Amino acid sequence: MLILALESSAKAASVALCRDGVLIAQSQQCSGLTHSCTLLPMAEQLLKNTDTRLADVDAIAVARGPGSFTGVRIGVSTAKGLAWGAQKPAIGVSTLEAMAYHGLAAGEGALVCAAMDARRSQIYNALFEIRGGKPVRLCEDRAISLAELGEELGKMQKSAFLVGDGAQLCYNTCLDMGIPAVLAPGNLVSQSAWGVAMAAFGQTPAPAEELLPVYLRLSQAERERQARLAAQAAQE
Known part of the structure; x- marks a missing residue:
């Protein structure tokens, strides 16, 4: 096609x-x-x-x-x-979901956090796991606060690969909360x-x-x- x-x-x-x-x-x-x-x-x-x-x-x-x-x-x-x-x-x-495909670079089994800056202290977000060479949904698309997302990622006991124009915001939150996370390189963030x-x-x-x-x-x-x-x- x-x-x-x-x-x-x-x-x-x-x-x-x-x-x-x-x-x-x-x-x-x-x-x-x-x-x-x-x-x-x-x-x-x-x-x-x-x-x-x-x-x-x-x-x-x-x-x-x-x-x-x-x-x-x-x-x-x-x-x-x-x-x-x-x-x-x-x-x-x-x-x-389209953004999550950039998470293929993180490898099989990676946790991918797709995030867009939604303003008003929120992000548009969904979580995925790379399985069989493609992202598989772990939750539906949602508008969520950075604090709520940080708490959720902290319970997953797995480093998150962050993509999207809200990735830096998520990365800063993860750093503040002591949560492991990797910011996607510049060519994969957007x-x-x-x-x-x-x-x-x-x-x-x-x-x-x-x-x-x-x-x-x-x-x-x-x-x-x-x-x-x-x-x-x-x-x-």
């Missing part, structure tokens, strides 16, 4: 082209421009450079969240647009479209209209709106 994968859930954006689990090409930017300016041009250039037509792709894969609300929306919308335009199916994958493609292989593609973002919690705008409504109701 030939998959065009998109990743825009955090500061960096990337696209990748993979066939049956083998990376053909990948492009990544962390230029400060919005993903709406970089993601689609990167995809078009990558296809051009590999002499691949969008019609040749079997499915469009994308990190559907959790992550930046704006970034996830841009990624999902771009994937839908490409899929609709080319009449191709789509595959949405967990951002955290989310990647390659990880999205790897997480997509083996999944059943679906019509693009079924692709939906996953946020895990309300956006700041929605939280503020609910707070205003609650305050108004209390005054009535």
Whole structure:
């Protein structure tokens, strides 16, 4: 299966082209421009450079969240647009599961902690163990405090391999709590479209209209709106 994968859930954006689990090409930017300016041009250039037509792709894969609300929306919308335009199916994958594929570098049996900075003293997190050459889930995606995660990792009696843009936060917490942990090297810390493609292989593609973002919690705008409504109701 030939998959065009998109990743825009955090500061960096990337696209990748993979066939049956083998990376053909990948492009990544962390230029400060919005993903709406970089993601689609990167995809078009990558296809051009590999002499691949969008019609040749079997499915469009994308990190559907959790992550930046704006970034996830841009990624999902771009994937839908490409899929609709080319009449191709789509595959949405967990951002955290895609990140966990970077944990393959830690070896068989490794405990992989995928973490994204969710602000407000929380991270988006999931734990995995490398089994049979792929990450196997130990828990569902969640928003959790660093203190809670530290307590959980401390009970596992195993060094954690930390990946994702929240890895440094987790590493600092582990150091403070005396918990063994290894921070992934720079080339493996950030989310990647390659990880999205790897997480997509083996999944059943679906019509693009079924692709939906996953946020895990309300956006700041929605939280503020609910707070205003609650305050108004209390005054009535």
